[in-house]
Amino acid sequence: MTMKTMRGWVLLALLGTTGQLTAAELTGSLQWARRVELSTPVSGLVTHVAVDSGDEVRKGQLLFNLDARGFNAQVKKAEARVLTAREAQEEAKRELERTTEMYERTLLSDHELQLAKIAFSNAAAELQTAEAERTQARLELEYSRVSAPFDGVVLQRSAEVGQTVVTRLQSVPLLTLAETGRMLARVEVGELELEQLRKGMELPVRVGSRNFSGKVQRLGMEPVIAAGGIAKYEIDVLFEYPRAERLRAGQSVVVVLP
Numbered sequence: 401m402t403m404k405t406m407r408g409w410v411l412l413a414l415l416g417t418t419g420q421l422t423a424a425e426l427t428g429s430l431q432w433a434r435r436v437e438l439s440t441p442v443s444g445l446v447t448h449v450a451v452d453s454g455d456e457v458r459k460g461q462l463l464f465n466l467d468a469r470g471f472n473a474q475v476k477k478a479e480a481r482v483l484t485a486r487e488a489q490e491e492a493k494r495e496l497e498r499t500t501e502m503y504e505r506t507l508l509s510d511h512e513l514q515l516a517k518i519a520f521s522n523a524a525a526e527l528q529t530a531e532a533e534r535t536q537a538r539l540e541l542e543y544s545r546v547s548a549p550f551d552g553v554v555l556q557r558s559a560e561v562g563q564t565v566v567t568r569l570q571s572v573p574l575l576t577l578a579e580t581g582r583m584l585a586r587v588e589v590g591e592l593e594l595e596q597l598r599k600g601m602e603l604p605v606r607v608g609s610r611n612f613s614g615k616v617q618r619l620g621m622e623p624v625i626a627a628g629g630i631a632k633y634e635i636d637v638l639f640e641y642p643r644a645e646r647l648r649a650g651q652s653v654v655v656v657l658p
Contacts (some may be wrong), residue, residue, distance in 0.1 A: 421458035424658075428587030429650045430607065434550065435637060437573035439565075440462065444541045445530070446563040446574075449542070453541050456580065456643070457548040463560045463575055464546050471541040479535035485527040492516075494524035507557070547591050552577045578649070585614060585653040588624060593657060595637060604656040605639045607647060614639030 446467030484604070485503050499516035502508045559574035585605045589597070590655050597616055605614040615635040623631035641647055 419615075419631040424656055426586055426587040426589065426641060426643070426655050428655060430584050430647055430649055430653050431584040431636070432578040432649050433550035433582040433584050434552075434579035436549065438546055438549075438575040438577055439567070439573050440466065440543050440546055441567055442466065442471070442540045442544050443566050443568065443638045444544060444564075446559050446561055449557070449559050449561055451554050451557065451575070453554050455554045457552055457554065458589050459548055459550050459575070461548045462545060463548055463577075466544040466565065468541060469542050471537070471544050474537040475534070475541050478530065478537040481530040482527070482534050482620055485523070489520070489523040491640045492520040492576060496520045533538055535633050544573070548577060550577075551581055552579045562641060580643050582638060583647055583649075584617065585637040585639065586634055587637070587653075588634055589657070590630070590632060594619065594633045594635070596658060600656070603637050603658070605637055606654040606656070607641075610641075610645065612639040612641055 446464060448462075448465045449464040450461075451457060496516045496519070499508060499513055503510075503513045522551055548560065553637060554575060555578050556576040557574075558572075565574070567571060569648040599616050599619060601616045603614050603616060605612045618634075618636040620633035620635060624632060635655075
């Protein structure tokens with residue numbers, strides 16, 4: 401056996417120990433394409449939790465809510481203030497029109513006209529403030545109900561009925577949700593392989609016996625040092641799959657390189 405042949409056998413043996421099935425196939429693991437911790441920016445008492453860990457949910461589906469009575473009361477209070485402020489503005493407007501007419505007939509002074517203008521400006525500002533408070537009250541009522549931002553699966557549930565949520569300093573995670581229908585295949589590649597890849601490039605993905613078509617979403621910019629001190633770079637390949645497949649993060653995946 402020649403020295404060149406021996407080197408070839410050594411290279412093939414090394415390839416077999418790096419996790420590659422062939423020179424063009426790399427093994428890695430599945431990662432969630434989108435994973436979020438859900439909470440609410442308002443404080444209150446949890447009165448209903450509609451899901452549990454492992455449940456699949458649809459976008460817009462109610463997950464949990466706080467006691468809405470206090471939030472509804474604030475909305476009604478803000479709406480009443482808007483009505484009062486609007487009536488005050490309309491009255492100030494009528495008074496300004498009357499004052500302007502009398503001023504043009506030289507029956508009132510510049511000072512009296514100026515006072516009417518100031519009163520109207522104050523009434524308009526008060527109405528704007530009341531409308532802003534109404535918007536804030538409506539938002540807080542909306543925030544008291546937390547719905548799924550996308551189709552997904554509940555990874556973790558921390559919310560319990562009767563729990564008091566206090567968000568003065570920071571929001572407390574109450575549910576962790578991962579998107580379903582899309583996942584990332586994460587594998588490690590060498591420098592030479594990385595140079596051949598581009599973001600958006602289509603690559604085949606295989607999970608068990610199931611085949612999917614993916615696109616490169618992320619190319620690692622910093623090396624991950626593998627065994628033997630050889631620098632490797634992570635890449636993420638995004639692919640879509642039927643929800644019925646029920647893929648999970650951490651499952652083994654194969655990405656076929658060009």
